[in-house]
Amino acid sequence: QQxxxxxxxxxxxxxxxxxxxxxxxxxxxFDYFPWYQQFPGKGPALLIAIRPDVSEKKEGRFTISFNKSxxxxxxxxxxxxxxxxxxxxxxxxxxxxxxIPTFGRGTSLxxxx
Amino acid sequence: NAGVTQTPKFQVLxxxxxxxLQCAQxxxxxxxxxxxQDPGMGLRLIYYSASEGxxxxxxxxxxxxxxxxxxREFSLRLESAAPSQTSVYFCAxxxxxxxxxxxxxxxxxxxxxxxxxx
Numbered sequence: 455q456q457x458x459x460x461x462x463x464x465x466x467x468x469x470x471x472x473x474x475x476x477x478x479x480x481x482x483x484f485d486y487f488p489w490y491q492q493f494p495g496k497g498p499a500l501l502i503a504i505r506p507d508v509s510e511k512k513e514g515r516f517t518i519s520f521n522k523s524x525x526x527x528x529x530x531x532x533x534x535x536x537x538x539x540x541x542x543x544x545x546x547x548x549x550x551x552x553x554i555p556t557f558g559r560g561t562s563l564x565x566x567x
Numbered sequence: 568n569a570g571v572t573q574t575p576k577f578q579v580l581x582x583x584x585x586x587x588l589q590c591a592q593x594x595x596x597x598x599x600x601x602x603x604q605d606p607g608m609g610l611r612l613i614y615y616s617a618s619e620g621x622x623x624x625x626x627x628x629x630x631x632x633x634x635x636x637x638x639r640e641f642s643l644r645l646e647s648a649a650p651s652q653t654s655v656y657f658c659a660x661x662x663x664x665x666x667x668x669x670x671x672x673x674x675x676x677x678x679x680x681x682x683x684x685x
Contacts, residue, residue, distance in 0.1 A: 495679075496678060497571070500673050500675075543609060553598060553661045558609055559609035560610075
């Protein structure tokens, strides 16, 4: 059973475009939603994260939108650059207890120059 | 401060061979994890260790064993490798991120081990 569903599986945009990656979760006990960025040949690295007490969080060109009632959250990359080409993973976890995030299956993003 | 280190970076095994993947972290984190990454499947948790001396199964533990040697080191062992274990393996640790206002634990991943089982 896939607890965090991520879409699309792949995404191609032109430089300056705004790619959007969507995730949906099932477990209402999740209360922390990080996004990870992974470049080829590297391990994932935390990009940005949100808690459900806010509907939006921005860090530079990256924005998370969160819809608690729909149990959905999304990553927007403003003014995308070729250097943003990577695989992006959403995740969901509980803050209390052992930190064990459940990951989405990933989105491969390519930004053309 | 090297973060999370993994050895080896690449490994080719024959079916039935055994090997141990090594992982170490220098961030004084309590929790450590082993994941496998396969195309289209995301990151799947094999085992994790919430603290020194404890280990628990994750989503896909069959065919693997782990040892939390001390607070720094967490190894993954394949006793009898199978082609289905061909994958990229990532070790991670988690703890409070430095220089961030939000104190929620963050996972830090190693560079990965690419394993091929023939």
